[in-house]
Amino acid sequence: MAAKRLSNVPESGTVKIANVVSKLKQEGVNDIISFSMGEPDFSSPSNIIQACKDSLDRNFTHYTPSAGISELRRAVAVRAQRDNGIPCTESNVLITPTKQAVFMAILALIDEGDEVILPDPTWGTYEACVRLAGGIPKYVALQPETDYRMTPEAVVEQITPKSKMIMLNSPANPTGAVMTKNDVQGVADLAMDHDLMVMSDEVYEKIIFEGEHHSIASFDGMMDRTITVNGVSKTYAMTGWRLGWAIAAPPIIKALNTLQTHSLTCCVSFVQQAGVEALTGPQDSVRDMVREFRGRRDLIMGLMQDIPSLHCAEPKGAFYLFPSFDHKMSSEDLAAYLLQEAHVALTPGSAFGPAGEGHIRISYACSRQDIEIGMGRIKGALAKL
16 A cells, blocks of 8 residues: 555656566567666776775775765765865765755755756656655756756746745756756856755766856855755766765755665765775776767767657767657657667656657667667668658
């Protein structure tokens, strides 16, 4: 007997597709090309793996402080200051999985009936967390004419007396949009003028091909009203390690830590020490990965030009395409058709908010060979329609 609060929370669209693919493979369908998961296909860097092994060898396998080990919290703060200009110290950092940081921050700050302003299209977990907290999602319809950026002109139209928080995600999932400095400044001004909190999900911040990343917490007056969420999953190909962090003012960190003590208790001890190595060790693997993603972006955009029914602006970051399609069917039906007909798995746009219908999300976090084969199959399958 599920609780009523779950009645309007859908299953994760990306995880749902991944589970279908896993089931098909177990049934012997082994030629599926997966464009569905936001997971780099690179191996975690060897120096990070070795740091984890060394930690295990030292028997560092017990509880840590709930907010995380001091060494990692300091490393996060140093990097946030150096790379993003965020005025923070160790006391502003809580170590927790990135998705958990989003969930706990919304649960800690949103009351029943509070409105949270979300980009649309957007990652589906944001809406799920808002609804679980009793909040009300208010969608900002992002436009292809502005490259699906979260512009202040679009945000201001959704602000009401019930508004409590603005959610930012740049570079964005599923569109690859990158907010400009003027965009971020404009949203910061709105937050100050209307006394709003901001949650900024910056987990793709290092994967940028054009433009620059700007952390809203670095803008004047914004540190005290911003929760910056980040982690190692995308930047260091460490999705399975489940390690990330939140950066915020100490009172917010205290509230998040209260939730953490009653849920995770703490992140995995030896993974935290691997996280220190990720942030403080060599960064060559990050540069190499971003260079390869740029090449894959260029490859898949070129291949898409040969598919007349798909239309997509060039993404400036992350590793996703979010093309619209001309076929008169739902995005879920089109995704199911491509999986059945072409053995290509991708995510229906309906999983990414109201504006996502009529689109599909293609993740190019896979090999160039898979990109060429998969796009060829999609081209052939769509031609039959």
